[in-house]
Amino acid sequence: MTNPAPQKPKGNPARTALICVGVAFGMLGASFAAVPLYDLFCKVTGFGGTPMVGTAGAGKILDRTMSVRFDANVAPGLGWKFEAESPEIKVKVGATQTVFYKMTNRSDRTVTGVATYNVAPDKAAAYFVKIQCFCFTEHTLKPGESFEAPVVFYIDPEIADNRELDGVHAITLSYTYFASKAGQPVAEDKAGSVKDDVGNSKL
Structure with a gap:
């Protein structure tokens, strides 16, 4: 007696392809969504040296x-001078402070820049609260x-409850200015020209 030949499982190639395309687009969308979500996570937790963001003062000042x-700092190719009015100050924990930074375009062209920042040590970032800041805002000179821009901040009094600190x-508080396109820092290539996000030289 002859055994019947095994049959191939039935399937719909078009439907399978459609599912694969849908999964690919879903993963792409998730990757774009992850950027603002990660940024929000860092601002809420202080993760990765990202300062907290506040809207008012601490309400309590410690003797500490x-x-x-x-x-x-200025990224290569920007051509700006960037400095704080003071390299260091002493502050009372909980007291609101304002420090100004000055930016000057020393190049012979109009340039748009954007600043990124972080706090060191990383474990203290969750207690460094910015009320006002010029970071991630484009400035064209x-x-x-x-131009001068203020940073308004305080150190959260809850830092005193963390024995590890x-x-x-x-x-x-460290800032770095980069050339900018659409509010995003632009990388510089090895030849010294600044490139946008599609690889076109801007300088």
Whole structure:
């Protein structure tokens, strides 16, 4: 007796292809959504050296004093001078402070820049609260033009409840200015020209 030949499982190739395309688009959409969600997570938790964001003062000032250092960096190719009015100040924990940064375009062209930031040490970022900041906001300067922008902040008094941070006496707020396109930092290639997100040279 002859056994019947095994039959191939029935399937719909078009339907399978459609599902694969849907999964691919779903993964792509999730990757774009992950960027703002990750940014929000960092701002809420202080993860990765990202300062917290607040809308008002701490409401309580402690006797504890800490140093806050202000670091200012400029990415190659931007042509700006960038500095804080003071490299370091002493602050009372919980007291609201304002420090100004000054940016000057020293190049011979109009340039748009955007600043990113982080706080060191990372474990102190959850207690560094920014009320006002110029970061992630595009600024366009003509040749020789300058402007000043404030950073308003305080150190959360809850830092005193974290015994692991008893030995932390200084916090560094570090900014880096990059050339910008559509509010996003633009990378520089090895030849020294700034490229946009599709690889076209801008300088």
